[in-house]
Amino acid sequence: MRKNYAKFLFLPLIMIFLISGCWNYREIEGLAIVAGIAVDRGIHHKYLATMEIIGFKPGQESEIESKLVSGEGDSILEAIRNSYNISGQMGYFNHTRALIISQDVAKMGILPITDLLFRSPLIRVSLAILISKEKTAGEVLAARSLNQPIKSFQICEAFAVQQKALSKTAEIKVFEAVNAMGGEGTDLFLPTVGVISNQGQPTMELSGMAVFQQDKLVGLLDGEESKYVLFIRNKVQEGILLENMDREANATLISFKILKNQTWIKPVLAKGKPGVKIAVKTTVDIWELDSPLNYDSEQDRKMLKSQAEKELQANILRIVRKVQQNYGTDIFGFGSQFRSQMPELWKEIKPEWRDYFTQLKVAVKAEVEIQKSGMAIKSLKVED
Amino acid sequence: MPKEFITERQGLNMMVLFIIGSTLVVGVTDAAKQDSWLSVILAIIMALPMLMLYARIVHLFPGQDIFMVIHRVFGRIVGKVLSLFFVWYAFHLGVLVIRNFSEFLSEISLTETPQYLIQLVVVILGVWMVKGSIEVLGRWTSFVFNIVLVIIIGICLMAFTETNFANFTPMLYGGFRPVIDGAYSIFSFPLAETIIFTAVLSFLKPGANSYKVYNRGLWIGGGILLAITLGNIGVLGYPFLSTQYYPSYITVSLIDLGTFFRRFEILVAVVFLLCGLVKVSICLFCTANGLAKIFNTHDYRVLLAPVALLNVSLALFIYPSMQAMFEWVNVYRYYAIPFQILLPLLIWICAEAKLRLSKTGAIEKD
Amino acid sequence: MYKGFSEENNWTESLQQNEALLRELFKNDDTIIYRHFENQFNSDLKFAAIFSSGIVNNEIINENIILPIVANNIRLTDKVKLIDVLKNQIIISNDITKTRELDNIIQAILNGNTVLLHDGASEALIINSKDWPTRVISEPENEKGSLGPREGFTESLLINLAMVKRKLKTHELKFKFRVLGSRSQTKICICYIEGLANEAILAELETRLDKIHLDGILDANYIVEFIKDAPLSLFKTVGNTERPDVVAGKLLEGRIALILDGTPVAITLPYLFVEYFQTNDDYYNSFFIASITRIIRLFSFILTISAPAVFLALTAFHQEIIPEPLLLSISLSRQRVPFPTIIEALILGLVFESMREAGVRASSNIGTSLSIVGALILGQAAVDAHFFSAPMLIIVGFTVVAGLMFPKLSGASMILRLILLFFAALMGIYGYIFALSGLFIHLFQIRSFGVPYMSPLNSLNFQDLKDTIIRAPWWYMEYRPKFIGALNRIRQSNGDRKLEKKLR
Incomplete structure (x- = not known):
């Protein structure tokens, strides 16, 4: 009797393998790997989603190429799914690196998009969200990319370069965006991407940022302005600081290379009114001087330092004013500083924080430490 | 058959894996938001006396598991009824863990694979393990423990590179209440679930110290929970953290060491698989053992397969959806009170009284 | 055993009758020689030497048995029987016994001894004259080492024992003989060092050996399958080796060895999982190098059973954890491959395994051309024709190469690889982990003669790890x-x- 049972046991065991073989099994070459998504307003429906799919050029020496496919729908998911009609392939989103949103859509609110992003187990929350500076987001994906055949990957590389050399915009990942939108006392900004002409061909370019109130776009900042936002947010790592020096009526432009930067924000309560003190400490090298002037004497160096500090302070203050007056959204996270450093006060001012923010007294104190002047002892004096 | 033994170390390893088992991926309650880590510490301190009480019960009757203890203290009829309570608790806990297990896997990866298959595989492995003997479970656990520990330490170190310390501020913003609230949740799930071990630690080698197992198990397991909680808060921050069911998984997915060394989240799943298997096995063992004692069956092994199949059947329909599963966590803290606090207290008091009254002491009697 | 003949009354004092009896027993066996001769001084003394040609030393028979009997003037006294005179004074031999048992006589002839009968005696003399061709002692093919002793066991039990004896010159080293197999009458020898080997294990071994009733034991594996603890397990719970130095080493650790006649393979027990990864070279090499190679071996074992499964799980289930560059290159290489990954893995596995088997069976000079045709031409062509993808070819190829490190595990690792592959195809990396967990549960369950198979890996305390993961x-x-x-x-x-x- 026992033996007979054993025989029958094999049946379900074999069945498990035979029937179950392919529930989640999907061949790697059958995947349409989506590298990036662009979301626009649709013509017939609410959204138009354009996806950049990694394709393979047929031939003996197969190559990677970027393919675009788009679909429309009343929700993002529907738009994406509708594009499968065209491509005939299911999209695979786990390697998606960038999501570009057009300004139209961003003005309507990006909450539905971020919700999709952090809800879906298939999409990584380290995906970067960007706003298109152009009319549509699809344009950006259609532009040329120089280094990488896949444009969305190029965007991510550009972010790395930004961090190392420019600091004119910063990558915002989904979870950071969610924290900025949902967190108390902080508003969202997103990096912007545009198309510029490079060697006569439209090429994508990363610079500047978009300012949000709640989840709706309210305005754009250019690259230079964004840099000072990043200064306040303590996100500047390396970059270039251009300073106009008014010295004896000679306008001099000096390029500093930022070596490191540290920013402290201290909320204060002055005469019953909340205010913010920003202290910036930047270490720089002189990398380019456009005049024969030298800053090799003690006095000159001091002057250069104070000039640079003054300029930096003015620039930071200017961007704070601009955001306060034009947009009224706290992309600097001043509110969250109140919350973490003066929680009792924050509980009081929280309901009217937006009003408080526009009125907020901001004092900036910058300290620029000039370390080196490169390999040059002095600049060249042009003689006759 | 010679009597089976587990060493103190194996007992300790089992307890640690049991504690971090499902909590590793589900994460501790976020009642206290960025102060959750305080809740963890508080919960450990809260759990300490309770766990010492469990250890005392084990210690009072060496070599006898909780079911035997209940039988001796309360007599046959009452003992059987109370045993049934414990059996139910172990059985139900097993069901919850199994469901948790399959729900997690089917959410993150095996979206199209039917959950019962995952549950079946887990349960078969559990039965296989316990069928060998508690010794096999002990050896397997202490083997796996090292792997788990290495992975967790690695993950925590890597998570440290992504930590944003601003996420921890402001401390005690919501006051002390949510912290205590969270601490109690963590106490009931998973720390006080170690009541199950009163049925396992009776297999400790003679001379081993049950207090030590409980004490160290609590601190190491709690320490790991604390590290995970700190990592989750530091990397993800609020409010994003509260939107996620499986925060540790997301946290680890964000770890990025260069372009090639990234995407370690599968390790979290692997650790969860291993810990979950230990937890399921212990629950299975406990249930079968208790039932065997109630029905006066000589060998609990006969009951393993039926118990396991019942586990799977119940796990299939115990929750209608994942939301319901996470809702249950809030109910669980009240549901668990009788099993984790009241009954052990009662048993302990009665056992102490009984031992005092019969001056000869129960230990010599056997 | 030999029904009908074992009764004593068949054995008489008549040489003729006795010979006839033997001739009847060995009917149709023309290798048995019946040599009659007489004493030159007393032709009444008639003798017959019976032996099996081919397994006897002719010189011993001629010089030490026939010559003394023929040439000596045998003086008979009443006190002493002729047979005792022969035994004690005439025949020159170091091993000579007197017997009346037919069984013994038959065995003696079959073992290469010479049976001397003489007319008028109901007893026979068995004179040791064994000598059969044996292989010279050479280095075992399957257990080569670059350092240390080179000798390997031969098919002769006594030579093998001699090799072990020479390494351990202590009276505590014990050799217990037994005979197994009703037809093969194979001699086996249980070796152990008294005071080191566990008596309980020894007793257990004896009882297990008692239960064997096979008629022929031709190789160690016949016994291994009988005495193994987990008979259905893929893993060996009894070790085997062809090297006397390994046997000596195991004996010194308190293990027991079983050496069989007729096979160069000795059995050692208890056998633990870690012993798969210990080689004799480890002990002769610098401990640094030995530890590193041992770690590599352990690592390779894990790789050889799991590489295809993990690869399949990653490429067919968890593409999300493959970094983009790798993902793209794998995807690119699979572009026009018609087979699903799992089928590809199975076919390639089959191809490689058959090539390996062919390499073992084929004569060695074909081996090189086999590897060229197999590895280079077939592999290259298969990838060029988009039959198989290059990554899978690499994975499976590596798997097989890594598997060559453990000749003793090759069968097990092949089956494990398949099982893991199936589970990986079922549930991805989780299926793989489940299957691996199952494997370890199994490993932790089995014991070898009472010793947990996975010890000391299950405790992982340093004292016990000195000779497992590393070689201290x-x-x-x-x-x-x-x-x-x-x-x-x-x-x-x-x-x-x-x-x-x-x-x-």
């Missing part, structure tokens, strides 16, 4: 492995590190 220096291994249950754990009387210092 000799002066550091002061104790015998605890888990063998050795009675006498101290191996070096006074911790030799002190000696080390003194020498410096």
